[in-house]
Amino acid sequence: MPKRNNNDMVISVVKSIKDKYDTSELEMIDMEKIEQTEPYNSTLPEKSLSIIKADDFSFYYGSKAGVKNISMEIYPFMVTAIIGPSGCGKSTFLRSINRINDLIPNIHVEGKLFVNNQDIYSRQINLVNLRQQVGMVFQKPNPFPKSIFDNVAYGPRLQGIKKRSVLQQTVEESLQSAALWDEVKDDLKKSALALSGGQQQRLCIARALSTRPKVLLMDEPCSALDPIATSKIEDLIETLKNDYTIVIVTHNMQQAARVSEMAAFFCLGELIEYDLTTKIFSNPSNKQTEDYVTGRFG
Amino acid sequence: MKQDKIIQIALTIVALSAISSLVLITVFVFKEGLPIILRVGAKDFFLSGDWYPGEGKFGIMNMIIGSLAVTAGAIIIGAVFGLGCAVVLTQFAPRQLVVILKPAIEVLAGIPSVVYGFIGVVVLVPLVREYLGGPGLSILTSSIVLGIMVLPTITSISVDVIQAVPKSYRDGAIALGATRWQTTHMVILKAAKSGILAAFILGMGRAIGETMAVIMVAGNALELPHSILDPVRTLTSNIALEMGYAAGEHRQALFATGVTLFVIIMILNTIALTISRRSAGKAAKK
Ligand SMILES: Nc1ncnc2c1ncn2[C@@H]1O[C@H](COP(=O)(O)OP(=O)(O)OP(=O)(O)O)[C@@H](O)[C@H]1O
Ligand SMILES: [Mg+2]
Numbered sequence A: 001m002p003k004r005n006n007n008d009m010v011i012s013v014v015k016s017i018k019d020k021y022d023t024s025e026l027e028m029i030d031m032e033k034i035e036q037t038e039p040y041n042s043t044l045p046e047k048s049l050s051i052i053k054a055d056d057f058s059f060y061y062g063s064k065a066g067v068k069n070i071s072m073e074i075y076p077f078m079v080t081a082i083i084g085p086s087g088c089g090k091s092t093f094l095r096s097i098n099r100i101n102d103l104i105p106n107i108h109v110e111g112k113l114f115v116n117n118q119d120i121y122s123r124q125i126n127l128v129n130l131r132q133q134v135g136m137v138f139q140k141p142n143p144f145p146k147s148i149f150d151n152v153a154y155g156p157r158l159q160g161i162k163k164r165s166v167l168q169q170t171v172e173e174s175l176q177s178a179a180l181w182d183e184v185k186d187d188l189k190k191s192a193l194a195l196s197g198g199q200q201q202r203l204c205i206a207r208a209l210s211t212r213p214k215v216l217l218m219d220e221p222c223s224a225l226d227p228i229a230t231s232k233i234e235d236l237i238e239t240l241k242n243d244y245t246i247v248i249v250t251h252n253m254q255q256a257a258r259v260s261e262m263a264a265f266f267c268l269g270e271l272i273e274y275d276l277t278t279k280i281f282s283n284p285s286n287k288q289t290e291d292y293v294t295g296r297f298g
Numbered sequence B: 001m002k003q004d005k006i007i008q009i010a011l012t013i014v015a016l017s018a019i020s021s022l023v024l025i026t027v028f029v030f031k032e033g034l035p036i037i038l039r040v041g042a043k044d045f046f047l048s049g050d051w052y053p054g055e056g057k058f059g060i061m062n063m064i065i066g067s068l069a070v071t072a073g074a075i076i077i078g079a080v081f082g083l084g085c086a087v088v089l090t091q092f093a094p095r096q097l098v099v100i101l102k103p104a105i106e107v108l109a110g111i112p113s114v115v116y117g118f119i120g121v122v123v124l125v126p127l128v129r130e131y132l133g134g135p136g137l138s139i140l141t142s143s144i145v146l147g148i149m150v151l152p153t154i155t156s157i158s159v160d161v162i163q164a165v166p167k168s169y170r171d172g173a174i175a176l177g178a179t180r181w182q183t184t185h186m187v188i189l190k191a192a193k194s195g196i197l198a199a200f201i202l203g204m205g206r207a208i209g210e211t212m213a214v215i216m217v218a219g220n221a222l223e224l225p226h227s228i229l230d231p232v233r234t235l236t237s238n239i240a241l242e243m244g245y246a247a248g249e250h251r252q253a254l255f256a257t258g259v260t261l262f263v264i265i266m267i268l269n270t271i272a273l274t275i276s277r278r279s280a281g282k283a284a285k286k
Helices: A007-016 A018-028 A031-036 A090-097 A127-133 A148-158 A164-177 A197-209 A227-240 A253-259 A277-282 A287-293 B002-040 B042-046 B061-092 B095-110 B113-131 B139-164 B167-175 B180-191 B193-209 B212-218 B235-242 B248-285
Strands: A052-061 A064-074 A079-083 A107-115 A134-137 A215-219 A245-249 A262-267 A270-276
Touching (some): A064 A270, A148 A197, A148 B180, A197 A227, A262 A277, A270 A277, A270 A287, B061 B139, B095 B139, B113 B139, B167 B180, B180 B193
Antiparallel strands (some): A052 A107
């Protein structure tokens, strides 16, 4: 059974970022869009602090559940780690948030998943908008076989931006945010495939940032990287959370402990425990969680 | 150990004999064909349209033009439909449809060319004659027939090439908000570009070498065509039509026609190989 998170502790963390939240709230919650999805809105509390909210959400591959009955809220400007043994549905849940799992035939969902107070599995949802709001970084760096510039400019170009100066600025800003600008600024025309693995991954982060998303999903972003490249990405995550909400799947417990504020432990498709990372790692409420984080399990 | 050695020697002999028969054919064709080109003069041979073997005039220009025109038409039709099929099969069609369509297209490759020619004569020629004019036996008709014949080649190679594009490219594009079509033409087809080009060139090689179906629908006239509704004779048709009764210089001139064809196909294949090697090299670097 999913263990209810300790609300007081969460609220205290949320309070600590409250200033930030207050100033950006208006921009984050698009009132018009809420009205469009009115019927779904009624299930939400008056004012939700979360940016992502799963409400008894299940995802099925055919008849097999990838995740089931997930209820959790993910808070803005924090890093939320999703941990758990292999095959427990971490990727499934993550990939539900930008609906990239839609590419798989015969899938269906139950329950609700909200991003920015919008029910993203409702019919009105515009998938292109959703995916530009919710960026994704994959396990294996997957730059396109194009130049560095064209990789980062791809997102803005999809939005119809053609003006060279605008593209140039977006590319520079995104590369700077991804801490890659200094390394590549002199040869943006170089093929992205000529970069090192760590640089490629930061390029993919820059590419995801180019559409100015609110949320960044990362599925084991460091598992293909060496320790130095990994620590660079971790540092980057640390800075990015000032501007973005990050959800990261990782198999590396130390990494989860280092980078995240909140941690969710999944097992066999269910959410077992969701709490402050410090609590999950020092004093979990659930025996299964404890076994997992101490390495006695899976 | 000993057995290995024997097998190795046996296989080497087999391989060598395959290669040597290829070499022998090449040498033979060139030996038979080249002297006449030299005697007539390359200019008169390639750049004259007067083919009167009885009078010792061997100009194959009209046939070169015929072959190129028919092939170009075929490749345009084959490329548009073949690539279209490949894109639909790999990107848009539901799985059930792919299971039916892909084998169906591959079966097209197994139909003997005389059947294509026959259908062309019976169905296409009257249609063209009636609705577009001319004798019906024409560049257009041959292009359509050949286009359908090269469709399976182009489709199946393109499908393979497109499927070889890493899935992660598609995921990356979709995750940035690209629609399926944007993903297809901005990422997938770009990544598969050189392989698709190689498919077109292999299709072209097949079209230019095709004989039977073309003889049946091209009309085989020796004049220079002025429109796509005019009949033409291709290099291959010329050889097949006249081989039976040619002797002496005439026979040599037919071999020279073969040499020309041989060189054109070699060039096309080399281009195809270079392109696909280059793209394979790129893929390996990833
Ligand atoms: N495309 C798919 N089709 C059918 N079942 C799938 C598919 N992808 C995942 N699953 C199943 O859903 C379950 C959850 O998989 P998921 O990939 O989300 O696990 P995970 O926690 O990310 O594992 P890992 O840590 O190994 O990446 C697994 O049992 C898996 O077999
Ligand atoms: Mg996974």
